[in-house]
Amino acid sequence: MTKDTQKLNSIEKALEIMLKFQDIKPSWGIRELSTELGFSPATVQRILQVLKSYEFVRQNPKNRQYFIGNIFYRFLENLNSSNDLIRIGHKFMEEVASATHETVHLNIIEKNLRICIDNIESPKVLKAGMPIGNQSPLYAGASAKCLLAFSTEEFQDNYFKTTEITPVTGNTIIQPGKLFKELYKIKEQGYALSLGERTPGLGSLSAPVFNYKGQILASLSLAIPEIRLKQKDHLSNCINILTSASKSFSKAMGLGTGKF
Template identity: 50%
Template sequence: MSEQRDRPNAIEKALQLLLAFQTQRASWGVRELAAHLGFSPATVQRLLKSLKAYHFVEQDAETRQYRLGHVYYRFLEVLQSQYPVTREAAPIMRRLSYETGETVHLNVIDGRERLCIDSVESPQALKAGMPIGNRSPLYAGASSKCLLAFCPDAFVEAYLAEEELKPLTPNTARSVGLLRAELKSIRAKGFAESLAERTLGLGSLSVPVFGHGGNAVAALSLAIPELRYGDPVHKARCLALLQEAGRELSQRVGHTGPYPPG
């Protein structure tokens, strides 16, 4: 009886199926997905048919593989309308992208990861992309480290004690001691920077966004190709504009003290 209770029902199976679609694996064939989930191909086919009817998934006519459907854009609009930081950030992000010529993205902590919740792509041919929904560990990249640095001390200490630092590139932090020192430096400077820590060829700058009471609610960031990141004049200009944007956005979402807080 206990084994039967532990078996996922149809709704749980459908949710597990949808969660299998990730940035690193955006499309699946029926048999591949069945093997990945441990379900029978017939079960996966039946679930996909139902999900397709409501546009949660769609099927490529040529490859016959399934990918997420367009219905999620409706959810995205609802989510963005519910979070003041996203609403307030939109015009600031568009202006910042225009002024710097770089990709601007807004990030929050989701569990133990950085999650991109909004992005404005660079208008230049050579650009660094940051799609909405992109995730990364909190120890790799400027936006991740910025979010972690301005978290409450208890969260930071618990994270450092429990998280295994798996290098994503040769430049990713490899020891808790070095990461702890870098987080302290980020707090002191009020911004984070990184080069090829998460993706080779990509540099990044990030500043915290504070809400009412001085709590960090998000990180506003620039993704910059290494070619332009290595230009000290361009990098300095980008940082100055980013810091001003972070200050303005913080004020718009209720922060009244100094930026960043001491």
Template identity: 30%
Template sequence: MESSKTSDTSEILTSLYRAMGVLEAFSFADELTLNEIVEKTGLPKTTAFRAVKTFLALDYLCYDPKNRKYTLSPKLFRLGFIAINARPLSRWARPLMEEVRNEFGEAVHLNIRSGDERMCIESLASTYQLQVDMPVGHRSPLYAGATAKVLLAAMSDEEIDSYIKRVSLVKLTEHTVVDTAKLWHDILDIRKFGHAMSVSERVKGVVSVSVPIYGNGDETVAALSVLIPTARSEDSDISRIRESLLQKAKELSRRLGGHQRATVHGGHA
């Protein structure tokens, strides 16, 4: 019987094992030159080149001769979406997300951490004509917006320090937090209160309310969020939306073997 995992390294295809590092290098950047791939993987240049040529032949990578950079192809994204949809996280989350969307009419999204970014893995559009779109597969930095910072706050202090040192904190809007001290303040608030809210941090004109979802071992595995256009936010009951998200996150965490941590209500980041 074949197993999906094995501790016997003699059964590993070394060349394939090393080549997959090329694809994983794109967790840290959308596009890379061959030299950048070599730098991130530590592979000899000839080995990296052969791996890249193979992935090009299989349509897993695309190449732009103008800037001499490689990017992941849509074919690879489709495989990723298939894997995501097969996960209990997305399957169990969707009906709970539908309950939130049906109650408030606003867009509901499920996000996970992917390398140094936040990535949407499930998305339900608002029922209103004016809505905020976030398609499945959408990515953004971990420092920008409530959802991203919920995932950032789940990392250890050492991991956060390392992230801040290697990532340029660039203003996506005039409200994006790029001051390290303020970012740490928001992280500590999220850890204390167990939820976050942001206004126009990632996209101008959008209010985001987000809560963590815990898996086995009580580690944060995802963030459940509602996005509201600021034009409608004053008429929205933000506290009721937050409580609904917390209840749904508690149920989803329970199904995943985790437990929602005790939180202090009333604060936000």
């Protein structure tokens, strides 16, 4: 999992430990982290004490296990306000939300994963949830495939070289040939469509957002329950609204203005 371990300085060790608290896992023990990371229990213990004093982790006083601290919420406000994508993009998301009444979300690539960085939930009773922070591999679901499809060839090559493809649901495309074809198709038609690749019964529609250089920044997506996705007129309506919004969004990010 982690690199050659050992030979890391103390800060790197602390960060490696913090990264472990990304996993959806209620808590970690010291010896557990120790064997997982290859650091001695004494080292893990000492680092966790420091992280605890800064509230990056908390400790259950009963079983003394460590779990993630609420301090991470504190970074979100700055993250959102320094992020042009969210600042500029939210109004396009609102347009799509009010025109489709479906859950709208915005996604980026972070360390080989799709991650949701902004959302507007559908007002309907039957709706798709897509909380901020939700993540998935880049081959499962329209939003993820859209990000991958419009990435550079270099990024794609590197991604497939370093990633093992394992199905998330029965509908996940795992055959490399079929996946390449799908990515090609997405680039051709300018949007991605998926059904149940990540969550059974849940479909997804996604269009790319580019910067002034034409590099992909994000994917703007709709998460739609299967029942509504199968209504042809609703689907084609959603496709039109979404692709049109993503084009305006890209323009707002500088695409086509020749700005440098």
